[in-house]
Amino acid sequence: MSIQGILIIVLYSLLPWWWLIALALLAVILTQIFHRRSDNRVAQPVLWVSLGFGGLAMLLAPALTHSRLSYVSIWPDWLALFIVGVGAAIYTYIVLSPVWRSKKLP
Amino acid sequence: MKNPKYPENLSRRLFLQASAGAAALAALPAQSQAKSINTNARVVIVGAGAAGISLANRLARQLDGATITLAGARQAHLYQPGYTLIGSGLWPEKKVQSTTDEWLLSSINWVASDAEAFDPERQVVRLMNGEELAYDILAVATGCQLNYDLIEGMSADLIGKNGIGSVYAGPQAASATNSLIENLVTAGSGRALFTLPHTALKCAGAPIKMTFTTLSRMEDSGNRDGFDVNFMSPNENRVFGVPFYNEFVLNRFQEQRVALHNQVRLTAIDANAQIAYFSQADGTTKAEKYDFIHVVPPMSAPDAIKNSDLVWQEGGMAGEWLEVDQYTLQHRRYDNIFGVGDVAGTPFGKTAASVKMQVPTVEANIINFLQGQELSAKYNGYTSCPLITGIGKAMLAEFGYGAELMPSFAFIDPKKESWAVWVMKEKMLQPAYYAMLRGRI
Numbered sequence: 001m002s003i004q005g006i007l008i009i010v011l012y013s014l015l016p017w018w019w020l021i022a023l024a025l026l027a028v029i030l031t032q033i034f035h036r037r038s039d040n041r042v043a044q045p046v047l048w049v050s051l052g053f054g055g056l057a058m059l060l061a062p063a064l065t066h067s068r069l070s071y072v073s074i075w076p077d078w079l080a081l082f083i084v085g086v087g088a089a090i091y092t093y094i095v096l097s098p099v100w101r102s103k104k105l106p
Numbered sequence: 107m108k109n110p111k112y113p114e115n116l117s118r119r120l121f122l123q124a125s126a127g128a129a130a131l132a133a134l135p136a137q138s139q140a141k142s143i144n145t146n147a148r149v150v151i152v153g154a155g156a157a158g159i160s161l162a163n164r165l166a167r168q169l170d171g172a173t174i175t176l177a178g179a180r181q182a183h184l185y186q187p188g189y190t191l192i193g194s195g196l197w198p199e200k201k202v203q204s205t206t207d208e209w210l211l212s213s214i215n216w217v218a219s220d221a222e223a224f225d226p227e228r229q230v231v232r233l234m235n236g237e238e239l240a241y242d243i244l245a246v247a248t249g250c251q252l253n254y255d256l257i258e259g260m261s262a263d264l265i266g267k268n269g270i271g272s273v274y275a276g277p278q279a280a281s282a283t284n285s286l287i288e289n290l291v292t293a294g295s296g297r298a299l300f301t302l303p304h305t306a307l308k309c310a311g312a313p314i315k316m317t318f319t320t321l322s323r324m325e326d327s328g329n330r331d332g333f334d335v336n337f338m339s340p341n342e343n344r345v346f347g348v349p350f351y352n353e354f355v356l357n358r359f360q361e362q363r364v365a366l367h368n369q370v371r372l373t374a375i376d377a378n379a380q381i382a383y384f385s386q387a388d389g390t391t392k393a394e395k396y397d398f399i400h401v402v403p404p405m406s407a408p409d410a411i412k413n414s415d416l417v418w419q420e421g422g423m424a425g426e427w428l429e430v431d432q433y434t435l436q437h438r439r440y441d442n443i444f445g446v447g448d449v450a451g452t453p454f455g456k457t458a459a460s461v462k463m464q465v466p467t468v469e470a471n472i473i474n475f476l477q478g479q480e481l482s483a484k485y486n487g488y489t490s491c492p493l494i495t496g497i498g499k500a501m502l503a504e505f506g507y508g509a510e511l512m513p514s515f516a517f518i519d520p521k522k523e524s525w526a527v528w529v530m531k532e533k534m535l536q537p538a539y540y541a542m543l544r545g546r547i
Binding site for chain 1: 546
């Protein structure tokens with residue numbers, strides 16, 4: 001299958017979830033707008049929360065697809081699970097770190 | 107009718123137009139190995155299912171000036187690969203339902219009537235509404251006929267009653283089948299029969315998938331020991347056409363205590379007594395009591411094909427399926443007729459994934475034919491069946507003529523069960539199917 005074909009399938013797969021994607025982007029934009037500060041320190045506590053959330057996402061992802069963790073067996077399964085976890089962690093950090101910094105700074 | 111998978115406040119067409127991403131990709135040419143041509147040909151496509159709609163859309167883009175008529179009575183469009191998921195209690199009925207008209211380009215003439223008779227000598231198709239359609243090119247995409255009536259005492263009306271299930275008959279039938287399985291599992295004990303017909307069938311993996319998903323539900327209930335599960339095959343130690351997957355399934359049946367009955371064919375059902383009758387290799391008939399039976403009916407081309415000169419005249423498919431060259435999908439005796447989808451009498455190829463490969467082949471060959479050129483596109487028998495081996499796991503079985511494995515993704519082992527393949531089946535195949543309907547892939 002061509003790259004174009006794969007992209008088309010991915011787009012069609014995401015289309016029913018446009019509202020969720022829009023909400024997720026909105027959350028990022030709002031936290032960036034209302035809680036943005038010039039401080040670019042790593043938000044340490046948020047980092048740990050994000051990693052925890054990413055781990056939780058990895059544990060729950062199979063169940064959310066009517067499956068179970070024990071069916072994650074071949075390496076593409078583990079890679080997919082890892083991507084889910086990393087993606088969830090990154091998103092959590094992007095959304096929460098501006099909020100944390102704005103509460104920390106005077 | 108609004109597509110239930112899309113926001114209620116927007117029609118599906120409006121939504122696609124509003125989506126920037128969709129607009130960007132919509133600007134890309136639909137994937138086609140054929141170049142567009144100018145022609146005033148009259149193209150008639152009989153059958154408004156997946157194959158017919160996809161072919162119509164692709165030809166409408168490629169044939170400038172052609173008159174493209176799609177004949178098919180069905181107002182509702184049904185995503186058939188979802189039936190096993192409905193029957194397994196994972197999807198609601200509505201998830202597979204849309205309407206035929208929402209998938210068609212506006213330039214296509216849709217006549218909501220099925221074909222009644224074919225006259226290839228006069229190049230005319232007579233529809234059930236009495237209309238006659240003359241053609242220069244005919245594409246037969248009628249799908250296949252479910253012959254429940256060949257099982258004495260059986261009809262589609264019985265599905266959902268007296269322990270009789272069958273996911274093939276439609277989303278309501280699949281839902282009714284799920285209810286019966288639910289009741290069986292709740293009861294904690296019972297005898298279940300899963301049948302296989304002696305004919306070719308669409309989605310040959312579905313009878314096996316229903317067996318495995320039912321086993322999952324029994325095992326999850328904690329009462330597996332209370333159930334007697336049986337698989338009734340008309341063949342000898344063969345439940346699937348590809349040797350690797352056949353052996354895998356037979357071994358898994360042994361591990362999960364599914365009793366395999368060889369060389370038995372379902373010939374009759376006594377619904378009131380819940381007894382199924384099977385003819386055996388020695389000519390005798392055996393009665394099998396059941397609490398639940400999943401009936402897979404014998405299948406064939408629709409009667410309009412079988413009663414016409416288009417059907418195979420000799421060989422194993424004689425009188426049953428459309429006679430086409432297995433590579434070019436051109437009719438073997440009428441060169442301006444092509445076959446696509448479940449109706450085609452080819453050794454393999456009765457799945458939605460097969461349609462995805464067959465349609466571009468027929469599209470290209472119709473264009474070649476109109477230009478007086480050799481038919482260059484070839485179909486290799488590609489068939490794909492995400493073989494569900496339990497709720498939550500599947501194997502990506504992809505194969506073609508000669509039962510040769512044809513994996514699409516080098517990084518997915520086709521011989522291993524996988525969560526990712528399950529996710530593909532449950533989440534991504536339907537979107538891919540809809541992209542295929544639009545002629546985008």
